Amino acid sequence: MTLSTEPTPVLGELLDLTGRVALVTGAGQGVGAATAHMLAAQGAAVAVNDFFPERAEQVAAAIGGRALGVQADVCDPAGVAAMVDTIECELGPVDILVNNAGNAGATHSAADRTPAFWESQPSDWAPWIDINFTGVMIATRAVLAGMVHRGHGRIVTVISDAGRIGEADLIVYSGAKAGAAGFTRAIAKAAGPHGVTANCVALGGVRTPAIAHLLANEEFVKRAVRAYPVGRLGEPTDPAALITFLASDAAAWITAQTYPVNGGFSVAL
Numbered sequence: 100m101t102l103s104t105e106p107t108p109v110l111g112e113l114l115d116l117t118g119r120v121a122l123v124t125g126a127g128q129g130v131g132a133a134t135a136h137m138l139a140a141q142g143a144a145v146a147v148n149d150f151f152p153e154r155a156e157q158v159a160a161a162i163g164g165r166a167l168g169v170q171a172d173v174c175d176p177a178g179v180a181a182m183v184d185t186i187e188c189e190l191g192p193v194d195i196l197v198n199n200a201g202n203a204g205a206t207h208s209a210a211d212r213t214p215a216f217w218e219s220q221p222s223d224w225a226p227w228i229d230i231n232f233t234g235v236m237i238a239t240r241a242v243l244a245g246m247v248h249r250g251h252g253r254i255v256t257v258i259s260d261a262g263r264i265g266e267a268d269l270i271v272y273s274g275a276k277a278g279a280a281g282f283t284r285a286i287a288k289a290a291g292p293h294g295v296t297a298n299c300v301a302l303g304g305v306r307t308p309a310i311a312h313l314l315a316n317e318e319f320v321k322r323a324v325r326a327y328p329v330g331r332l333g334e335p336t337d338p339a340a341l342i343t344f345l346a347s348d349a350a351a352w353i354t355a356q357t358y359p360v361n362g363g364f365s366v367a368l
């Protein structure tokens with residue numbers, strides 16, 4: 100066995116995404132928008148997807164340069180395939196996929212009351228499963244063949260601590276996010292030999308429009324923050340930084356993992 104005599108790479112160079120094309124789903128606001136901005140700042144051309152075209156366009160315009168707003172419902176396989184075709188024509192093949200769209204989906208709100216699981220109907224589960232699990236598979240499938248063919252790709256799936264440790268108020272969401280993590284691990288194993296890595300980032304509470312109804316309640320926020328050793332909720336740039344790292348060459352030997360970004364709310368061993 101010979102040991103490498105290569106010079107130590109410079110981290111800043113490994114984080115450079117110049118020449119890469121990224122697709123961030125649900126990037127019209129919140130964590131996805133911050134991630135799109137950060138990937139672009141590292142040099143990537145970024146396709147900003149959202150269900151709502153005006154959100155996607157607004158974020159792409161704010162990024163400027165080689166950013167492109169692309170409307171699609173990530174739960175619709177035909178719409179996602181058409182979106183990927185558009186991205187390939189306008190920006191080039193997708194090197195980086197960030198499966199970010201989640202929560203209760205585009206047409207439901209995380210603020211909607213969810214019945215206790217034992218009182219729920221299977222029809223109550225669909226919005227959570229569609230966006231947090233099926234949508235992740237649909238978007239991944241749409242770009243993975245190209246990544247495998249080109250011998251390079253990065254997939255980062257945004258899950259929740261609910262999917263790692265379980266949330267009593269978010270039972271179906273917890274299951275769907277855990278499913279997305281299991282799927283991402285299996286993709287890592289299948290596509291690893293083809294130069295594709297796949298990882299998850301698991302979030303605690305992050306200040307985005309999705310939880311505006313909770314943030315509006317000062318007492319709730321004060322109580323919630325006590326569960327976070329760093330003494331605050333997350334900002335969208337907190338997960339965006341790790342997602343950008345995992346999308347870069349710096350993370351070439353990291354795959355099939357789930358990393359919490361949660362201010363210490365829960366721990367991973």
Ligand SMILES: NC(=O)c1ccc[n+]([C@@H]2O[C@H](COP(=O)([O-])OP(=O)(O)OC[C@H]3O[C@@H](n4cnc5c(N)ncnc54)[C@H](O)[C@@H]3O)[C@@H](O)[C@H]2O)c1
Pocket residue numbers: 124125126127128129130131148149150151154171172173174198199200201202204205206230234257258259260301302303304305306307308309310
């Ligand atoms: N905010 C939090 O506290 C928190 C906590 C844990 C996990 N997460 C996860 O982080 C990710 C981002 O959360 P956020 O709070 O930034 O989200 P958000 O709800 O604020 O924004 C999500 C964006 O996704 C878009 N979207 C929804 N359904 C879509 C679909 N079917 N197709 C395309 N776009 C769609 C929405 O229009 C919206 O603009 C989600 O996966 C969420 O589950 C968030």
